[in-house]
Amino acid sequence: MMQKFQTVVLEKALNHLLDAQQIDIGALEGKILHFSLQDLPVEVNFICTNARIFVTSDGVEKVADVDIKLQFESFLALIRGEDLTDLLRQDKIMIHGDVKTAQLLVDLLQQVDFDFEEALSKWTGDIIAHEVGKVVKKFKDADNPLEAIKDEAVNLLIAPKRFH
Amino acid sequence: MEKTTHFGFKDVATEEKQSLVRGVFDSVASKYDLMNDVLSFGAHRLWKHYTIASSNVKTGDKVLDIAGGTGDLARAFAMKVGDSGQVVLSDINAAMLNEGRKNLLNKGVSGVEFVQLSGEQIPFADNSFDCASIAFGLRNVTDKEQCIREMYRVLKPGGCLLILEFSKTDIALLEKFYNMYSFSVMPKLGKIIADDEQSYQYLAESIRKHPDQETLKKMVLDAGFGSCEYHNLSGGIVALHKGIKIN
Numbered sequence: 001m002m003q004k005f006q007t008v009v010l011e012k013a014l015n016h017l018l019d020a021q022q023i024d025i026g027a028l029e030g031k032i033l034h035f036s037l038q039d040l041p042v043e044v045n046f047i048c049t050n051a052r053i054f055v056t057s058d059g060v061e062k063v064a065d066v067d068i069k070l071q072f073e074s075f076l077a078l079i080r081g082e083d084l085t086d087l088l089r090q091d092k093i094m095i096h097g098d099v100k101t102a103q104l105l106v107d108l109l110q111q112v113d114f115d116f117e118e119a120l121s122k123w124t125g126d127i128i129a130h131e132v133g134k135v136v137k138k139f140k141d142a143d144n145p146l147e148a149i150k151d152e153a154v155n156l157l158i159a160p161k162r163f164h
Numbered sequence: 165m166e167k168t169t170h171f172g173f174k175d176v177a178t179e180e181k182q183s184l185v186r187g188v189f190d191s192v193a194s195k196y197d198l199m200n201d202v203l204s205f206g207a208h209r210l211w212k213h214y215t216i217a218s219s220n221v222k223t224g225d226k227v228l229d230i231a232g233g234t235g236d237l238a239r240a241f242a243m244k245v246g247d248s249g250q251v252v253l254s255d256i257n258a259a260m261l262n263e264g265r266k267n268l269l270n271k272g273v274s275g276v277e278f279v280q281l282s283g284e285q286i287p288f289a290d291n292s293f294d295c296a297s298i299a300f301g302l303r304n305v306t307d308k309e310q311c312i313r314e315m316y317r318v319l320k321p322g323g324c325l326l327i328l329e330f331s332k333t334d335i336a337l338l339e340k341f342y343n344m345y346s347f348s349v350m351p352k353l354g355k356i357i358a359d360d361e362q363s364y365q366y367l368a369e370s371i372r373k374h375p376d377q378e379t380l381k382k383m384v385l386d387a388g389f390g391s392c393e394y395h396n397l398s399g400g401i402v403a404l405h406k407g408i409k410i411n
Contacts (some may be wrong), residue, residue: 004393004396005214005395006216007394008214008218011218012217012220012221015220015222019222019223030321030410030411032410045391046411047390047391049321049322049408049410049411050294050320050321050322050323051322052220052222052322054220054324054391054408055391056391056393056406056408057394060390061329061385061389061390061411062390062391062393063393130271
C-alpha cells in the first residue's frame with residue numbers, strides 16, 4: 001500500500017497538471033475510482049469532486065464506481081495512447097464496475113501533456129532534471145520497465161563511475 | 165443530574181468548560197506562537213506545512229479556519245487562494261483572534277476575514293466552503309461531534325475537512341519520553357516563559373483525553389463524510405485527519 005505522504009504528492013502532482021493544462025474533469029464529477037497496480041505497491045482511490053481529484057489510500061465509505069487492476073506495463077501503454085478496449089480484450093486490464101468511468105479517466109490521462117523534466121526542474125534545477133529525465137525516458141521506452149530498472153541498479157553496483 | 169465533561173484530567177460541568185478554556189487562552193495568547201516553537205522544537209511549523217500541502221486548496225477557493233488563533237494556517241491558505249478566493253480566520257477567543265489580526269497585518273497579509281465564533285455553532289450557510297480546517301483546537305471544543313457536524317454542514321459537496329491535532333503514538337519508547345516531557349518539562353517551561361504553569365499542565369492533560377486516531381476517524385465518518393483517512397506525524401504524536409464530503 002502507498003504511504004500516506006506519497007498519496008499527498010500524487011494528489012498535488014495530478015491537480016497541478018490539471019490546473020496548468022486547464023483540463024476539465026467535470027465528466028468525472030462525483031466518481032470514485034479504485035486503482036491498483038498488480039506488480040507494484042500502488043493501490044489508491046481517486047475521488048473526483050469539486051473540480052479536483054483527491055487521492056486516498058483508505059477510508060472511503062462509498063463503494064467505488066469502478067475498480068481498475070493492471071500491470072505497470074499496461075498502465076504505461078494506456079498513457080502512451082493504447083486503446084482501453086484493446087487492453088481489456090487482451091486481459092491486460094481488469095475492470096469491475098462502470099467501464100465508461102474507466103474510459104473517462106483514461107481519456108483524461110491521455111490528455112495530459114506531461115513534461116517530466118520541466119516539472120522536476122522547478123524543484124531540482126535544470127541539470128539534475130535533465131539527467132533524471134533521461135533515466136525516466138529510458139524506462140518509459142523500455143519494453144519491460146521493471147527489468148530496465150533492475151538492469152540499471154545492477155550496472156550501478158558494478159560500475160558506479162558510469163553514473164558520475 | 166448535571167452533565168459533565170473533562171477539562172484536562174478534571175471533570176467539570178459542561179457549561180463551565182468553555183469559560184475555563186477561554187481563561188487558558190486569554191492567558192497564553194500573547195506568548196502562544198513562541199511557546200509553540202519552544203515546546204515542539206519548531207515541529208509545529210512542519211505539521212502545519214504538511215496540512216497545507218494535503219489540503220488540495222487552489223486559487224479561488226473559500227476556506228474556513230476554526231480555532232485559527234494566531235493565523236498560521238490562515239496566512240498560508242490566503243497565499244493559496246489568492247485574490248479571487250477567501251479565507252475566514254475564526255476563533256472563539258477574542259484575545260487569540262486579536263493576536264491573529266496583528267500577526268497577519270504585520271506580515272502584510274490582507275483580505276482575510278476575522279470572525280469570533282464557536283465551532284459548535286458556525287454562523288455560515290450550508291455548502292459555503294471548499295475547505296474547513298481546525299489545528300490544535302478540536303481537543304478544546306466541548307462537543308466535538310457537534311463541531312465536526314457543523315464543519316460538514318458548511319462544506320460544499322467535494323469540500324475537504326482537515327483536523328490537525330495531538331494524538332496517540334504506539335511507539336512505546338516515544339510514548340515514555342513524550343509523557344515525561346509533557347508532564348515534567350512543558351508545565352515548567354510554561355511557568356518560565358509564559359508565567360503560566362497551569363495552562364501547560366492543562367495542555368498535557370487535554371491531549372491525553374482527546375480521542376485517538378481511529379476514534380476520531382469514526383467521528384468524522386459518522387458526521388457524514390464519505391471518506392476519512394489520517395496521517396500520523398512525528399510517530400503519531402500528531403495526526404492529520406482529512407475528510408471529504410462526497411455526495
